[in-house]
Amino acid sequence: xxxxxxxYHVSGFGSRMIWLCFLLVLVLQSCSPALSDSPxxxxxxxxxxxxxxxxxxxMGYANAEQIASGIHFRLKARAFIVAEPNGKRVVxxxxxxxxxxxxxxxxxxxxxxxxxxxxYNENNVAISGIHTxxxxxxxxxxxxxxxxxxxxxxxxxxxxxxxxxxxIVEAHNNLHPGKIYVNKGDLLDAGVNRSxxxxxxxxxxxxxxxxxxxxxxxxxxxxxxxxxxxxxxFNWFATHGTSMSRTNSLISGDNKGAAARxxxxxxxxxxxxxQGAHVTKDxxxxxxxxxxxxxxxxxxxxxxxxxxxDLVQLASSYEASGGRRLSGSSITRRIRSSQxxxxxxxxxxxxxxxxxxxxxxxxxxxxxxxxxxxxxxxxCNGKNELCYGRGPGYPDEFESTxxxxxxxxxxxxxxxxxxxxxxxGRVDYRHTYLDFSQLEVNVPSSTGGExxxxxxxxxxxxxxxxxxxxxxxxxxxxxxxxxGNPFWRLVRNLLKTPGKEQVECQAxxxxxxxxxxxxxxxxWAPSILPIQIIRIGQMVILCVPGEFxxxxxxxxxxxxxxxxxxxxxxxxxxxxxxxAGLTNTYSQYITTFEEYQIQRYEVWSIDIVWPSHLExxxxxxxxTCYSHGCKQRGPNKFPTSRYxxxxxxxxxxxxx
Ligand SMILES: [Zn+2]
Numbered sequence: 264x265x266x267x268x269x270x271y272h273v274s275g276f277g278s279r280m281i282w283l284c285f286l287l288v289l290v291l292q293s294c295s296p297a298l299s300d301s302p303x304x305x306x307x308x309x310x311x312x313x314x315x316x317x318x319x320x321x322m323g324y325a326n327a328e329q330i331a332s333g334i335h336f337r338l339k340a341r342a343f344i345v346a347e348p349n350g351k352r353v354v355x356x357x358x359x360x361x362x363x364x365x366x367x368x369x370x371x372x373x374x375x376x377x378x379x380x381x382x383y384n385e386n387n388v389a390i391s392g393i394h395t396x397x398x399x400x401x402x403x404x405x406x407x408x409x410x411x412x413x414x415x416x417x418x419x420x421x422x423x424x425x426x427x428x429x430x431i432v433e434a435h436n437n438l439h440p441g442k443i444y445v446n447k448g449d450l451l452d453a454g455v456n457r458s459x460x461x462x463x464x465x466x467x468x469x470x471x472x473x474x475x476x477x478x479x480x481x482x483x484x485x486x487x488x489x490x491x492x493x494x495x496x497f498n499w500f501a502t503h504g505t506s507m508s509r510t511n512s513l514i515s516g517d518n519k520g521a522a523a524r525x526x527x528x529x530x531x532x533x534x535x536x537x538q539g540a541h542v543t544k545d546x547x548x549x550x551x552x553x554x555x556x557x558x559x560x561x562x563x564x565x566x567x568x569x570x571x572x573d574l575v576q577l578a579s580s581y582e583a584s585g586g587r588r589l590s591g592s593s594i595t596r597r598i599r600s601s602q603x604x605x606x607x608x609x610x611x612x613x614x615x616x617x618x619x620x621x622x623x624x625x626x627x628x629x630x631x632x633x634x635x636x637x638x639x640x641x642x643c644n645g646k647n648e649l650c651y652g653r654g655p656g657y658p659d660e661f662e663s664t665x666x667x668x669x670x671x672x673x674x675x676x677x678x679x680x681x682x683x684x685x686x687x688g689r690v691d692y693r694h695t696y697l698d699f700s701q702l703e704v705n706v707p708s709s710t711g712g713e714x715x716x717x718x719x720x721x722x723x724x725x726x727x728x729x730x731x732x733x734x735x736x737x738x739x740x741x742x743x744x745x746x747g748n749p750f751w752r753l754v755r756n757l758l759k760t761p762g763k764e765q766v767e768c769q770a771x772x773x774x775x776x777x778x779x780x781x782x783x784x785x786x787w788a789p790s791i792l793p794i795q796i797i798r799i800g801q802m803v804i805l806c807v808p809g810e811f812x813x814x815x816x817x818x819x820x821x822x823x824x825x826x827x828x829x830x831x832x833x834x835x836x837x838x839x840x841x842x843a844g845l846t847n848t849y850s851q852y853i854t855t856f857e858e859y860q861i862q863r864y865e866v867w868s869i870d871i872v873w874p875s876h877l878e879x880x881x882x883x884x885x886x887t888c889y890s891h892g893c894k895q896r897g898p899n900k901f902p903t904s905r906y907x908x909x910x911x912x913x914x915x916x917x918x919x
Pocket of ligand 1: 394618810
């Protein structure tokens with residue numbers, strides 16, 4: 264499906280002229296992407312998705328009083344496309360938004376189908392969110408996510424759908440032969456565990472395998488266009504987008520959005536992308552030197568000035584017309600076309616298993632006494648609303664955002680500059696939908712054998728209303744200011760009392776809202792979720808529709824890695840597995856079974872989709888979901904090559 268000039272020319276000739284084709288092959292070799300030294304076609308794109316900057320509830324803290332009233336800095340969608348010449352291709356989009364939305368994904372895919380037919384579809388397109396809690400809300404379809412925005416917000420939705428479409432179009436138009444490199448490294452000071460008591464309930468033997476109680480590793484892929492040189496990078500690192508607090512009212516990409524802007528500004532200042540551009544060590548040293556940056560992110564992130572430059576240049580080129588009218592539209596066209604043709608450096612900072620990871624690294628303190636909060640409950644004298652995490656810029660949240668963003672940026676830059684492992688191998692993908700409200704799962708039984716257990720519909724516990732130390736008291740249904748809203752009145756009157764079976768299934772969590780069984784005026788929570796894997800050579804991206812905690816993410820990555828590397832072909836021996844959280848749709852938190860017993864915020868809200876007393880993250884399920892794509896249950900002990908063979912990357916995708 265690639266526009267190879269070779270194919271175009273050859274197809275027009277008859278068999279008797281075949282010798283001419285051979286000649287043409289020789290002549291046209293240089294213009295065929297398939298004949299490039301580089302193994303892939305790579306394309307980058309980005310587009311604004313800032314949305315309505317006033318009078319719209321912000322997504323993340325579920326705080327009805329957090330209403331947008333301006334812009335800290337603008338939001339973007341950033342995309343890469345990687346294709347094998349004449350082979351498969353994948354698209355990954357990273358949004359400066361709280362999370363992906365099923366409805367947004369569906370609409371984007373519709374638009375891509377209208378433009379490109381079947382080239383881009385649900386199988387090979389992944390759309391992920393950075394988890395900023397400072398973007399406009401109302402763009403998800405499930406009731407529970409749009410309660411505080413008082414329903415669906417068309418403006419929020421439209422700008423995100425449009426921005427994703429445009430950045431994919433741009434990436435598609437930029438597809439050129441290029442190379443991709445991967446690099447990994449630890450970033451120690453950009454995240455802490457905000458539910459350490461739950462983490463400690465994981466088996467000691469398992470915990471002893473890890474130095475930290477959060478993942479410190481950042482994985483980065485670097486894109487190098489054959490002609491333009493470096494054109495961008497995407498990285499995955501786990502830390503919440505909660506440097507900006509629940510009382511902030513300025514639209515912001517939080518720490519990851521800031522990091523992306525820092526890196527793109529750095530690239531622009533260093534003349535990227537252009538042919539032959541090389542990153543110098545001097546450039547990096549200079550960056551470290553200037554780390555004493557101004558306090559406000561907005562003052563150190565200039566708006567792109569290309570348009571202004573172009574206008575000035577264009578205006579100065581015109582002389583007096585002697586009364587002849589100038590065509591304004593042609594000027595606009597010239598500026599726009601020059602913008603579109605200008606290659607951009609695109610750098611995305613993507614979210615990973617951030618479920619229990621806070622960027623407020625100084626710890627949690629009581630705002631009344633200044634003392635540390637209670638370790639197990641994150642309370643101050645029994646009150647959760649007084650306990651807040653402190654970012655490194657405390658008490659200035661803009662400064663905290665800048666510092667955590669800057670730390671991620673500098674680590675990404677180090678990895679970018681030193682990346683030397685080239686990605687090689689096939690481009691592939693798997694995607695399926697699973698109904699998590701009625702999965703049957705094999706888990707170990709207390710008697711030493713195994714038993715089949717069944718999941719149940721989603722429900723939300725009381726702890727969800729208590730929020731976290733990044734946003735205490737979130738989702739306060741007691742707020743009086745929603746009583747007058749007809750939408751909220753309607754849904755409130757339809758609240759459901761959970762049945763005995765559901766209560767037992769969700770135990771030990773007391774059910775606040777039985778969301779999985781609430782269907783009026785439409786579904787409150789998703790039960791059927793998309794599960795997807797993207798493969799680019801030795802890089803494997805697990806696209807999951809929620810926030811995995813640190814240990815849950817480790818279990819999933821390890822399970823997938825073990826399955827793939829047990830393949831006797833050795834194809835996956837040097838594999839890198841990253842977990843891309845909050846992708847394609849949103850189903851809240853996913854914890855380990857042990858963490859669930861502690862009933863922190865993450866586990867009390869987890870069961871929006873994932874059931875309570877069943878260990879959905881059992882490796883057997885992980886293998887089932889991510890290697891097989893479906894209901895065929897994996898073995899109790901994971902993984903086995905028997906299943907790997909059936910789920911081989913080269914095998915046709917199996918829908919169940
Ligand atoms: Zn979160």
